[in-house]
Amino acid sequence: MKLLESKTFEISVTGNYYSLLLPEDTIEPFLSRNIKRVKAKASFNGKELSFHGAIQKRKGRYYMMFGKRYQKELGVFPNDYFQLQFFKDTSKYGVEMPEELDAVFLSDYDAYTIFESFTPGKKRGIIYMIARYKNSQTRIDKSLLLCENLKKGVRDPRMLLKSF
Numbered sequence: 179m180k181l182l183e184s185k186t187f188e189i190s191v192t193g194n195y196y197s198l199l200l201p202e203d204t205i206e207p208f209l210s211r212n213i214k215r216v217k218a219k220a221s222f223n224g225k226e227l228s229f230h231g232a233i234q235k236r237k238g239r240y241y242m243m244f245g246k247r248y249q250k251e252l253g254v255f256p257n258d259y260f261q262l263q264f265f266k267d268t269s270k271y272g273v274e275m276p277e278e279l280d281a282v283f284l285s286d287y288d289a290y291t292i293f294e295s296f297t298p299g300k301k302r303g304i305i306y307m308i309a310r311y312k313n314s315q316t317r318i319d320k321s322l323l324l325c326e327n328l329k330k331g332v333r334d335p336r337m338l339l340k341s342f
Contacts, residue, residue, distance in 0.1 A: 183264065185204065185263070186263040187262055189201075189259065190258055191244055197243055197244060198244045199240075208233060208266070215233075215267045216266065217229075217269070218230070218242070220261065221252075222253055223253060227251050231244075232272075272302055274305075276321075278314060279308045279309075281321075282321035289325035304324065304335070304338065320339055324338050327342070
């Protein structure tokens with residue numbers, strides 16, 4: 179079975195400079211299947227970037243966030259047109275799990291069970307908290323700290339990576 183994917187289309191960063199106004203005909207196959215989280219591939223001047231995102235509806239139109247970090251990584255500025263393509267997101271959490279966090283969860287079932295009890299959005303937020311660190315050892319250290327705090331009953335996202 180072929181995975182759901184859109185045709186490649188041209189788009190530019192619009193409005194508040196952090197979002198993309200999506201063409202309805204391109205996203206209709208996803209919306210008709212109630213798929214709101216997608217994996218995207220963007221290309222510009224020989225550079226490629228893959229990321230996960232959510233199709234959001236505001237004032238009758240569909241948007242996707244495309245933050246400064248992605249714009250910088252791809253080398254685009256507001257009003258630059260670049261290529262974008264959507265794919266059905268087949269990841270478990272709607273974002274890639276850092277292997278360091280996954281390994282720590284494999285060794286700490288209690289913390290993993292607490293993590294799994296959270297809403298999908300809170301799980302993604304925690305994954306992003308760990309994934310933002312570039313250094314693998316830092317991701318391991320932060321994952322261990324996260325697990326200890328989860329087991330201590332800490333649930334406030336701002337406190338999950340703090341030492342007590």
